[in-house]
Amino acid sequence: MKDKSTELELISVTKRYGTTYAVNAISHHFKPASYTCLLGPSGCGKSSTLRMIAGHETVSDGAILLGDRDISKLPPAKRGTAMMFQNYALFPHLTVTDNVAFSLKMKGTEQKQRRAAALEMLELVDLTNLADRLPDQLSGGQQQRVALARALITRPSMLLLDEPLSALDPFLRIRMRTELKKLQQELGISFLHVTHGQDEALALADEIVVMNNAVIEQTGPARDVFNAPKTEFVARFMGGHNVLALPEGHFAIRADAVGLTTADTGKLEASVTAVEYQGTHVSVTARGMGDQEITAVVADRLFFDNPKNPGDRVGLIWEPQDLHKLAN
Amino acid sequence: MEKLLRNNTFSGWLMATPLTIVLIIFLVLPIIMIVVVSFWQATEFSIIPAFDLENYEFLFGSPVTYKVFLNTFKYAAITWFFTLTIGFTVAYFLAFHVRSLTWQIALFLLCTIPFWTSNIIRMISWIPFLGRNGIANSALISWGVIDEPLEWLLFSDFAVILAFVHLYTLFMVVPIFNTMMRIDRSLIEAARDAGATGVQILWNVIIPLTKPGIMIGTIFVVTLVMGDFITVRFMSGSQSANVGRLISNDIALLAYPSAAATAVVLLLTVLIVIGVLLRFVDIRKEL
Numbered sequence: 244m245k246d247k248s249t250e251l252e253l254i255s256v257t258k259r260y261g262t263t264y265a266v267n268a269i270s271h272h273f274k275p276a277s278y279t280c281l282l283g284p285s286g287c288g289k290s291s292t293l294r295m296i297a298g299h300e301t302v303s304d305g306a307i308l309l310g311d312r313d314i315s316k317l318p319p320a321k322r323g324t325a326m327m328f329q330n331y332a333l334f335p336h337l338t339v340t341d342n343v344a345f346s347l348k349m350k351g352t353e354q355k356q357r358r359a360a361a362l363e364m365l366e367l368v369d370l371t372n373l374a375d376r377l378p379d380q381l382s383g384g385q386q387q388r389v390a391l392a393r394a395l396i397t398r399p400s401m402l403l404l405d406e407p408l409s410a411l412d413p414f415l416r417i418r419m420r421t422e423l424k425k426l427q428q429e430l431g432i433s434f435l436h437v438t439h440g441q442d443e444a445l446a447l448a449d450e451i452v453v454m455n456n457a458v459i460e461q462t463g464p465a466r467d468v469f470n471a472p473k474t475e476f477v478a479r480f481m482g483g484h485n486v487l488a489l490p491e492g493h494f495a496i497r498a499d500a501v502g503l504t505t506a507d508t509g510k511l512e513a514s515v516t517a518v519e520y521q522g523t524h525v526s527v528t529a530r531g532m533g534d535q536e537i538t539a540v541v542a543d544r545l546f547f548d549n550p551k552n553p554g555d556r557v558g559l560i561w562e563p564q565d566l567h568k569l570a571n
Numbered sequence: 572m573e574k575l576l577r578n579n580t581f582s583g584w585l586m587a588t589p590l591t592i593v594l595i596i597f598l599v600l601p602i603i604m605i606v607v608v609s610f611w612q613a614t615e616f617s618i619i620p621a622f623d624l625e626n627y628e629f630l631f632g633s634p635v636t637y638k639v640f641l642n643t644f645k646y647a648a649i650t651w652f653f654t655l656t657i658g659f660t661v662a663y664f665l666a667f668h669v670r671s672l673t674w675q676i677a678l679f680l681l682c683t684i685p686f687w688t689s690n691i692i693r694m695i696s697w698i699p700f701l702g703r704n705g706i707a708n709s710a711l712i713s714w715g716v717i718d719e720p721l722e723w724l725l726f727s728d729f730a731v732i733l734a735f736v737h738l739y740t741l742f743m744v745v746p747i748f749n750t751m752m753r754i755d756r757s758l759i760e761a762a763r764d765a766g767a768t769g770v771q772i773l774w775n776v777i778i779p780l781t782k783p784g785i786m787i788g789t790i791f792v793v794t795l796v797m798g799d800f801i802t803v804r805f806m807s808g809s810q811s812a813n814v815g816r817l818i819s820n821d822i823a824l825l826a827y828p829s830a831a832a833t834a835v836v837l838l839l840t841v842l843i844v845i846g847v848l849l850r851f852v853d854i855r856k857e858l
Binding site: 297298299318319320321325326328329330332333334335336345346348349350393394397 | 755757758760761762763764765766767768771775776779780
């Protein structure tokens with residue numbers, strides 16, 4: 244069931260600081276009840292976009308529609324969104340329960356009802372046994388669940404997550420992202436997740452929105468964005484791609500779609516500059532025509548049948564359909 | 572010797588020694604001296620070393636003592652109330668309404684400018700302002716607010732408390748401002764995200780998180796007011812008394828044992844007050 248109220252649309256949303264644009268007239272329609280990742284390097288405007296949707300930043304121009312309602316002028320709590328902050332922003336003087344129940348207290352709900360509702364939320368994130376602790380006494384992962392419960396208690400149509408996993412250690416990060424995805428599917432609301440990690444975005448997102456220099460570079464399902472980057476920036480930012488300057492123009496090609504052969508039979512002649520063993524495969528970097536660096540990721544068995552060393556002349560081959568023409 | 576130096580416990584003690592010596596000579600010994608002298612006997616012309624409780628008997632037997640202590644508490648409480656109200660407001664404005672760090676520092680320094688002159692001068696400068704024919708009275712008369720000069724402006728409890736508030740508000744501003752600057756701004760946003768109004772944020776987030784700063788400021792102000800004697804003498808025109816004046820009068824009469832006894836009682840009172848305050852708020856995080 245896809246609830247229409249979880250459908251977000253940005254219409255030419257702009258954020259200006261003086262004459263500089265943090266976000267420059269971006270428009271995008273987010274599918275209802277979906278997990279979307281806003282991906283981009285720091286300073287690309289992704290956080291400003293999120294904060295404008297949340298209402299913590301004013302919109303210079305444009306409209307933000309959530310379920311057919313323009314929310315761009317409403318106060319944060321009236322928008323139907325809830326935000327989970329990067330460092331979780333838990334109130335250090337309040338217990339876990341009081342943190343979760345904070346928004347109900349502000350609304351003037353009776354203490355008994357508040358506690359009951361908070362406990363229900365804590366059950367959802369599996370934290371009932373820590374209900375009376377202070378945030379200081381929790382681990383990073385537990386703090387994050389509290390923040391999640393606090394955001395969800397307002398029953399938002401859309402949850403906004405600002406780099407939610409960046410403060411966790413790598414192991415916990417992978418576990419939490421599975422939980423986030425599961426939670427989104429259980430609740431059937433939209434999650435909008437800002438991140439600068441492409442692996443995080445690929446693992447989580449139904450749809451990825453790549454931003455750079457205050458504009459959207461490319462949008463689409465994770466697989467499409469990764470397989471067929473439209474611009475050089477996306478190809479480089481998503482990683483695992485080569486950008487080839489060929490006589491016909493610039494192309495992106497996945498590093499694992501490039502193969503090695505003898506120098507005279509390849510499409511491009513190059514000399515190996517580095518060989519890196521990575522377990523299941525080997526990454527071979529070669530320098531070819533016009534001094535461009537090209538990386539070929541070769542299955543380890545294939546490589547060791549015919550090993551190469553830095554300095555060797557090789558030929559690079561690929562299938563024509565793996566080349567993706569880049570704009571500009 | 573070298574082996575001894577490598578021993579952590581020993582070198583630790585060695586490093587603590589200079590400060591310990593300074594504290595013993597300048598803090599512990601004088602206090603012991605005062606306690607010892609408080610048991611001595613005194614006549615009009617001599618001081619006799621002894622162990623005698625008569626100073627304390629006289630102190631606790633005299634109704635003046637209770638009145639003066641009560642007055643001291645009254646000054647402390649009223650001054651605390653006003654310095655807290657003003658100090659909190661100023662700190663709140665500096666920390667949350669002034670956006671740029673440059674302006675915060677500039678305005679903060681502006682607050683400290685009066686402290687570049689001595690206490691006494693700042694106090695005395697009130698006198699021409701508040702006097703019978705002072706600026707305040709003449710201005711009020713010329714505006715037609717009053718017909719006759721207000722007598723209670725100077726040499727009154729009003730003047731004493733005004734001077735105290737003027738002298739000590741900064742001691743409230745600094746620790747509160749310091750604590751407020753450490754409040755993570757995303758907490759305010761999180762509260763707003765949860766639907767809290769400005770007043771609710773102040774009451775539910777900022778004040779609870781500023782408590783340690785408020786407590787440190789409170790300790791400063793309370794101890795300063797309770798130990799003061801010169802402000803009370805100048806601003807009340809010697810018409811009001813607090814414990815500090817009791818002690819200074821005794822010293823003027825060379826009644827050192829009696830002064831020492833009063834000082835010991837004052838010290839204990841202040842320590843008890845601080846002890847009670849510290850039970851309410853944990854200030855360790857601020858230190």
